[in-house]
Amino acid sequence: MFAVITAACASAYAGILAFVGNQLQAAIETKESEFGWIVVGPIGIVLLASGRALSLYLMTICNNTGVQRALVDVQAAQFNALTDGDYQRLTAVAAGGFVSRFINDLNALRDAGLRFANNFTKSIFTIIGAFGYMLYLDWRLTLILLIVYPVAFGPVIALGNRIRKRAKAAQTQIGEVTSLLNEGFQSARIVKAYSLETYQRERAKLGFIERSRLFLKVLTDKAAVDPILEVTGGVAMAGILAFSAWQIGTGASTLGDLLGIIGAIGIATPELRALGTLNAVAQEGGAAADRMFDVLDDKTLICNTPGAVELAAVQGRISFKNVSFNYPDGSPALNNLSFEIEPGETVALVGPSGAGKSTVFNLILRLFDATSGEILIDGAPSKQVSLLSLRGAMALVSQDAALFDDTIKANIAFGRLEANIDEIMAAAIAANAHGFIMELKDGYDSQVGEGGRNLSGGQRQRVALARAIIRQAPILLLDEATSALDSENEAKVQVALREFTQDRTSLIVAHRLSTVRKADRILVIEDGQVVETGSHTELMAVNGVYKRLVELQLN
Ligand SMILES: Nc1ncnc2c1ncn2[C@@H]1O[C@H](COP(=O)(O)OP(=O)(O)O)[C@@H](O)[C@H]1O
Ligand SMILES: [Mg+2]
Incomplete structure (x- = not known):
């Protein structure tokens, strides 16, 4: 007008x-x-x-x-x-x-x-x-x-x-x-x-x-x-x-x-x-x-399928059936990979870097869909499960321990937004983080800085671990989650985690032998395939990839 x-x-x-x-x-x-x-x-x-x-x-x-x-x-x-x-x-x-x-x-x-x-x-x-x-x-x-x-x-x-x-x-x-x-x-x-x-x-x-x-x-x-x-x-x-x-x-x-x-x-x-x-x-x-x-306009490829089911009361059984996966740029990562993880089991994935361990986690979380083959959670094809309930059943800690520019308290609570301060502290204690947090000037209200830059690598990882613990998810995914910790702190975290993972399915990628040997089962992965599987003792008995990796580390 x-x-x-x-x-x-x-x-x-x-x-x-x-x-x-x-x-x-x-x-x-x-x-x-x-x-x-x-x-x-x-x-x-x-x-x-x-x-x-x-x-x-x-x-x-x-x-x-x-x-x-x-x-x-x-x-x-x-x-x-x-x-x-x-x-x-x-x-x-x-x-x-x-x-x-x-x-x-x-x-x-x-x-x-x-x-x-x-x-x-x-x-x-x-x-x-x-x-x-x-x-x-x-x-x-x-x-x-x-x-x-x-x-x-x-x-x-x-x-x-x-x-x-x-x-x-x-x-x-x-x-x-x-x-x-x-x-x-x-x-x-x-x-x-x-x-x-x-x-x-x-x-x-x-x-x-x-x-x-x-x-x-x-x-x-x-x-x-x-x-x-x-x-x-x-x-x-x-x-x-x-x-x-x-x-x-x-x-x-x-x-x-x-x-x-x-x-x-x-x-x-x-x-x-x-x-x-x-x-x-x-x-x-x-x-x-x-x-x-x-x-x-770009179509989202990974989304809920019509009639997606909600995962409820998750047991934590994970099955990979002939899963192959290439990254979008064509790099092959998994090659006809099959394995089964029972509810409550603690399984370590071991293998050289580039073997495909992190890729397994990416597919379990459905950050990518398998190129071929199928992934089942509690027997349900993960593609037919609602994304929210699928990811809600999992807690991931990755090597980079991504933290957000907020307080320590908030960063732990990102695991479960409705958590109260007592639960936050309990999770921090379980992750062996409470001690160093209390030494900071503002305690749980301390700002971690962009990406957590005010904390050391090991401190960051423990906050990330607390974030995963507070989630109380039935499936725990640890991808070199304690790699930045010194042996003493890692040992403490291991003790706490053992209790926490008692009735949860845990998949652990770690390089330290001490972390791996206590797992119920070890999957040795090479070039996107399982090449050996068994407990530490079983694998040490065969003269294979695992034994070679262990001996390399001991020397
Ligand atoms: N985002 C990506 N894009 C393309 N290729 C990737 C990507 N991430 C990993 N890869 C490739 O996939 C293979 C498996 O990688 P990854 O699962 O990260 O190995 P690991 O965790 O066992 O060290 C490697 O050859 C790597 O180069
Ligand atoms: Mg990796």
């Missing part, structure tokens, strides 16, 4: 100009001016200008609020799609690529959104109004303009399409620069220790240069838009002056008409130019929107 008012004021403005012009002409001819009209004209102009200014201001405020709200929704939708979507997608792209979507792509979208909301309707209505008025004053002149302007808009639109493509390339590359920066700052310790500053500097510089090169391309295209429209405006103005001079000469037109038309052109030209640059910005925003819709 404000856009229409703004446009109407602008057209009326041209009307007043024409009116004043005719009064002027009359004054020139009669050498007399009607005082009243000479005052009304200028006052009218001031009033219209003020009216236009006010409605422009109100329109901009409304639009800004609307666009910001819409952007919040868009951001949230994109974040949700990424967070809820496949794990595979999150691991396929460097994290910086995703981060830049939320910062740089958002800027492009905001720019385009604001410009579009604030200018598009206003410009269109103003142009329609101005041309309507010109048509009323002199239809032949208007026809000339209606031919000149579209000719100029052809190249502007072609430029717009090129801008979209180039903007997309530039946005993708920002993602790479973001990753590079993240990595550089996160690995500051190694960079310093290995004096890799020069390597980092050069790598960053190359990224920056490429970034500016891609941006310059976009800017060069954008820079061409204004001059094209400028020349068009000049040509139009020249045509009008020539045509009007001739018309006034023959008496077919008045000075007032000429002023009115020049006024209308004066009003329409900036709006036409705004539309031209708006197209360029809109294409840039469009490129960002394309990238976003790629995410929103």
Whole structure:
């Protein structure tokens, strides 16, 4: 509505100009001016200008609020799609690529959104109004303009399409620069220790240069838009002056008409130019929107099947039946793997690195689906179990012990959000973490920092272990969960865990022999296959892979 008012004021403005012009002409001819009209004209102009200014201001405020709200929704939708979507997608792209979507792509979208909301309707209505008025004053002149302007808009639109493509390339590359920066700052310790500053500097510089090169391309295209429209405006103005001079000469037109038309052109030209640059910005925003819709439209592969069953009262039986798995990039990880784990059993997975142990955990958690074969939990194919109840039956501790930038208390409670402080402490005691937590200045309220950087590796792992313990899940998955602990602390954790795992199914990947030998059963995995299985004593009796691994560690 404000856009229409703004446009109407602008057209009326041209009307007043024409009116004043005719009064002027009359004054020139009669050498007399009607005082009243000479005052009304200028006052009218001031009033219209003020009216236009006010409605422009109100329109901009409304639009800004609307666009910001819409952007919040868009951001949230994109974040949700990424967070809820496949794990595979999150691991396929460097994290910086995703981060830049939320910062740089958002800027492009905001720019385009604001410009579009604030200018598009206003410009269109103003142009329609101005041309309507010109048509009323002199239809032949208007026809000339209606031919000149579209000719100029052809190249502007072609430029717009090129801008979209180039903007997309530039946005993708920002993602790479973001990753590079993240990595550089996160690995500051190694960079310093290995004096890799020069390597980092050069790598960053190359990224920056490429970034500016891609941006310059976009800017060069954008820079061409204004001059094209400028020349068009000049040509139009020249045509009008020539045509009007001739018309006034023959008496077919008045000075007032000429002023009115020049006024209308004066009003329409900036709006036409705004539309031209708006197209360029809109294409840039469009490129960002394309990238976003790629995410929103991407189908999630791992989700609940129709009629998915809820796992209830989980016993904890895990069966792999001829499971083969290749990672999306094609790397083979599991090769026709079969095994059965009884409820309550503690099984250790042993094998060289790259054997496929972590992959087994990824498949049990259904972070990926097997390429072929089947995984059953309590006899139910895991693909037909609801994801929430499947993962709810499991507690994972991984080597990296991912902690969130929050308090220790909160990090433990992530295992079971409704847990109270007594349960949190009990879990911390079981994980042999209570002691060091109490020594921290703020105890359980201490902030762990980004990724837990305020804690040592071993402390982080014990907090992660407490998080798994508090979950009280029937299936415990420990993937090198105590690798960062010293032997003494690990021994303490082992004692606590033995009690905890009594009536739970536990799968343990560990390199320390002391951890592995107490398992009920050991599965030796090599190249994605089970090559030996049995207890420590049984396996030591055969002269196989396990015995060799043990002897290597003892020497
Ligand atoms: N995200 C991934 N993308 C591609 N290949 C992977 C990925 N994770 C692991 N692999 C490959 O799968 C194989 C098994 O890896 P993994 O299960 O992590 O071994 P382990 O835990 O036994 O050391 C390795 O050859 C590894 O290179
Ligand atoms: Mg592993």
